[in-house]
Amino acid sequence: MTGLSTRQIRSGTSPSRPQNPVTVPIYQTAAYEFESWEAARDIFALRRKDNLYSRTGNPTQIILEERLAALDEGVAALATGSGQSAVAVALLALAKQGEHIVSSNTLYGGTVDLLTDTFRDFGIDSTLVDPADPEAWRAAIRPETRALFAESIGNPTASILDIRALADIAHEAGVPLIIDNTVATPALLRPKEHGADFVVYSATKHLGGHGTSLAGAIVDLGTFDFGAEPHRWPQFTKPYPRVGDVVLWERFGRGGSAFLVYAKTKLVHDLGPALSPYNAHQILLGVETLDIRLARQSSSTAAVVAFLDRHAGASTVHHPRATGSPYAGLADRYLEGTPSILSFDLAAGTEAIPAFVNALEHFTLAANIGDARSLIIHPATTTHSHFDDAQLASAGFSASTLRLSIGLEDPEDLMADLKQAFEFVEAFQRNQKG
Numbered sequence: 001m002t003g004l005s006t007r008q009i010r011s012g013t014s015p016s017r018p019q020n021p022v023t024v025p026i027y028q029t030a031a032y033e034f035e036s037w038e039a040a041r042d043i044f045a046l047r048r049k050d051n052l053y054s055r056t057g058n059p060t061q062i063i064l065e066e067r068l069a070a071l072d073e074g075v076a077a078l079a080t081g082s083g084q085s086a087v088a089v090a091l092l093a094l095a096k097q098g099e100h101i102v103s104s105n106t107l108y109g110g111t112v113d114l115l116t117d118t119f120r121d122f123g124i125d126s127t128l129v130d131p132a133d134p135e136a137w138r139a140a141i142r143p144e145t146r147a148l149f150a151e152s153i154g155n156p157t158a159s160i161l162d163i164r165a166l167a168d169i170a171h172e173a174g175v176p177l178i179i180d181n182t183v184a185t186p187a188l189l190r191p192k193e194h195g196a197d198f199v200v201y202s203a204t205k206h207l208g209g210h211g212t213s214l215a216g217a218i219v220d221l222g223t224f225d226f227g228a229e230p231h232r233w234p235q236f237t238k239p240y241p242r243v244g245d246v247v248l249w250e251r252f253g254r255g256g257s258a259f260l261v262y263a264k265t266k267l268v269h270d271l272g273p274a275l276s277p278y279n280a281h282q283i284l285l286g287v288e289t290l291d292i293r294l295a296r297q298s299s300s301t302a303a304v305v306a307f308l309d310r311h312a313g314a315s316t317v318h319h320p321r322a323t324g325s326p327y328a329g330l331a332d333r334y335l336e337g338t339p340s341i342l343s344f345d346l347a348a349g350t351e352a353i354p355a356f357v358n359a360l361e362h363f364t365l366a367a368n369i370g371d372a373r374s375l376i377i378h379p380a381t382t383t384h385s386h387f388d389d390a391q392l393a394s395a396g397f398s399a400s401t402l403r404l405s406i407g408l409e410d411p412e413d414l415m416a417d418l419k420q421a422f423e424f425v426e427a428f429q430r431n432q433k434g
């Protein structure tokens with residue numbers, strides 16, 4: 001028998017003898033034992049597909065990637081340590097110094113920072129345009145543009161993107177369309193059906209669904225032809241020195257996702273935004289219940305929107321199902337369900353925001369969305385605190401706007417909670433005046 005220390009590390013586990021578990025195991029390992037010197041050489045040269053090192057892949061993560069690719073009917077997926085890194089890696093795989101990205105101006109704030117600050121430091125320029133104005137997208141495209149980027153459902157106003165119109169503009173210009181499908185998820189919308197080429201996710205939100213873990217993903221839908229104008233995409237169409245000078249587009253093409261092979265072997269390898277096996281497992285568990293969670297959140301949100309629409313305490317409700325929403329038609333066209341985020345302006349004004357927020361019992365004050373718990377945030381003093389009034393207005397909301405993310409509680413309890421908070425604010429304001 002070997003010593004205790006050796007047994008602590010080696011007993012009871014044999015990578016070559018699976019334990020036939022029913023659920024996906026958490027393969028908590030940084031590295032993998034190569035069976036021979038030849039195997040190590042061939043795996044490093046990408047001549048043989050096998051586990052190499054967990055920065056560029058882990059068996060738990062690979063199962064998540066295969067599942068996410070299947071949900072979006074893509075050819076492959078790449079999971080990363082956060083949504084932020086998924087967006088960064090997807091864009092960096094397409095645009096380098098001297099090149100350009102056109103994106104919507106209603107993006108998640110972290111993506112705006114990435115495009116307008118860090119990417120500009122890298123020499124990658126961007127133009128942010130009104131997502132609902134096709135001419136603005138067309139006018140912003142330059143010869144050095146390498147991607148169009150937008151969110152299928154915007155945040156905090158739950159605006160809906162006309163993906164098909166944007167895909168047509170992108171393809172006329174010979175560039176791919178990337179959709180951030182975080183809020184919709186494949187349960188509400190599958191961007192491939194509307195002409196998108198790549199999808200990115202903050203899996204931290206609705207895919208994970210329980211607010212426990214940061215994660216991100218990129219899905220290659222297998223639609224974009226980098227070979228049509230090869231001079232624009234030398235990273236895929238010229239010999240790639242990292243892998244024996246192979247031409248990624250010839251070796252992997254669309255079906256084998258040359259795009260994600262490059263993203264993984266260069267960007268994830270060099271920058272290191274790896275997903276932990278434990279977090280991959282958490283997201284896999286969340287994904288197992290995605291459609292039933294989103295169906296429940298859709299119906300609860302529709303009820304909350306109808307309640308707020310009728311309540312004098314909410315002056316404007318931003319949601320495609322709110323009365324008079326400009327997004328009702330696009331929601332009918334694109335969504336199988338209703339976004340579970342919404343925002344509304346507090347009629348009592350900005351001064352009443354602290355009293356309203358602190359009076360709530362079933363809405364947790366947190367900078368997140370897509371949790372099993374309902375959440376609330378005041379964007380103007382938190383997620384969008386660096387926006388002035390004009391920027392808030394161009395993003396479609398104001399200093400008195402509150403964002404809700406509807407969870408899985410009984411909708412009646414959520415509406416009763418909002419009602420008592422409106423009443424508390426009214427009483428508070430009466431007392432102050434009296």
Ligand SMILES: Cc1ncc(COP(=O)(O)O)c(C=O)c1O
Nearest residue numbers: 082083084108180182202204215
């Ligand atoms: C639409 C969207 N994309 C990307 C991100 C970034 O994701 P993460 O927080 O997982 O890094 C977020 C985060 O809120 C988001 O809402």
